[in-house]
Amino acid sequence: MGLLIKSLDLESKTTREAMAPVYAVIGEDDYLRDKALGALRRAVLGDGQDAGFNCDVFHGDEDAADRVLSCAMEIPVFAPRRLVVLKQADKWPARETEKCLPYLTAPHESTTLVFAAAKLDRRLKWTQALMQRAVVVDCDPLPERQVSAWIHAEATSLGITVREDAAQLLKEAAGSLYALRRELEKLAAYVPAGRPVGIEDVQALKGTEPGASVFDLTVAIGAGASGRALTILSRNLDAGEAPLRILGALVWQYRRLWKVKDSVQRGGRPGEAVRALRMDPSMAAAVLSQFSDAHMSQAFRLFMEVDSKLKGGSSGAAKRVLEDLLLQLCRKPKATEKPRLGSSGDAARKPGRPKTVSNVRTIRNVKR
Numbered sequence: 001m002g003l004l005i006k007s008l009d010l011e012s013k014t015t016r017e018a019m020a021p022v023y024a025v026i027g028e029d030d031y032l033r034d035k036a037l038g039a040l041r042r043a044v045l046g047d048g049q050d051a052g053f054n055c056d057v058f059h060g061d062e063d064a065a066d067r068v069l070s071c072a073m074e075i076p077v078f079a080p081r082r083l084v085v086l087k088q089a090d091k092w093p094a095r096e097t098e099k100c101l102p103y104l105t106a107p108h109e110s111t112t113l114v115f116a117a118a119k120l121d122r123r124l125k126w127t128q129a130l131m132q133r134a135v136v137v138d139c140d141p142l143p144e145r146q147v148s149a150w151i152h153a154e155a156t157s158l159g160i161t162v163r164e165d166a167a168q169l170l171k172e173a174a175g176s177l178y179a180l181r182r183e184l185e186k187l188a189a190y191v192p193a194g195r196p197v198g199i200e201d202v203q204a205l206k207g208t209e210p211g212a213s214v215f216d217l218t219v220a221i222g223a224g225a226s227g228r229a230l231t232i233l234s235r236n237l238d239a240g241e242a243p244l245r246i247l248g249a250l251v252w253q254y255r256r257l258w259k260v261k262d263s264v265q266r267g268g269r270p271g272e273a274v275r276a277l278r279m280d281p282s283m284a285a286a287v288l289s290q291f292s293d294a295h296m297s298q299a300f301r302l303f304m305e306v307d308s309k310l311k312g313g314s315s316g317a318a319k320r321v322l323e324d325l326l327l328q329l330c331r332k333p334k335a336t337e338k339p340r341l342g343s344s345g346d347a348a349r350k351p352g353r354p355k356t357v358s359n360v361r362t363i364r365n366v367k368r
Helices: 030-045 049-054 065-072 094-105 125-133 144-157 164-174 177-190 199-206 214-222 226-238 243-265 270-277 281-289 293-312 315-331 345-349
Strands: 004-006 022-026 055-059 082-087 111-117 135-138
Touching: 022 030, 022 125, 030 055, 030 082, 030 111, 030 177, 055 065, 065 082, 065 094, 065 111, 094 125, 144 164, 144 177, 164 177, 164 199, 177 199, 214 226, 214 243, 214 315, 226 243, 226 315, 243 281, 243 293, 243 315, 293 315
Parallel strands: 004 135, 022 111, 022 135, 055 082, 082 111
Antiparallel strands: none
């Protein structure tokens, strides 16, 4: 493979004098791909008004290889380089991709040709040649641990600061980076200058109703409060949330609970478990004790069955299917596990309804 650059590092590593002749902007995050293309455009063309004379954009599902390559062979107009971009490169049929092989071997010296796609078939000959000869820009979704840092950096660029608890709610409620960016732009216009963004601001702009998050739903299940669980479900369905997305949010939360339980049972640090659950530390052990290993195993079997029913049934039956799921989860017997989380022994003996610090993830905005 040729040189590999992370999308967020591209801006600092590209200059007009050191541009490569071929780039492959590959990855499933639309925001990162568009940011990378913007960075390449600025590096090749600058910000002048006449930059458009030396920039051509094509699409794999519309334009043939001959047209793209012919444009790439043109001489730039009153500039040292020209930029040619092929978006949706994965849409090119095989007969078109094969025409690129000679160009990849000897690219035009004054052109920067960029192939952009969410994913390419690595088995194809042209893909292998491209990955070997191009500078590859990695635009895969950011790991979860990097999203918070990205939020704070983007917020700073907009002239605002975001409290950590608000950043966590944003991260888990907005989904994609594009959605996060839009929420940050709204917060920049909404929050008075000089005041940090808090959870209440995020909830106000997202329309998040306190007590209706997937965390609250899980807490209700753990406490066996079937009425409360059904109320949360009804509230989100009435708001237009898709049943499959609600199921996906619940599965996501259960996976996180299982990971935390496993970490504690393996002797992991209590503080890390508490941070993962984002709740009052004195209540963490109580919450974990409400979800026995047997309950978790049965829950995931139910999730598989419900997923199949939702995908094969009518929309009218979806509510009944989800209601039945919640009733079964609330009826599951809870084991008397008492994970040790530092000084939380008292809380473990009194597994009352836990007090949440924040609504971690709203069901209405979960990306499955």
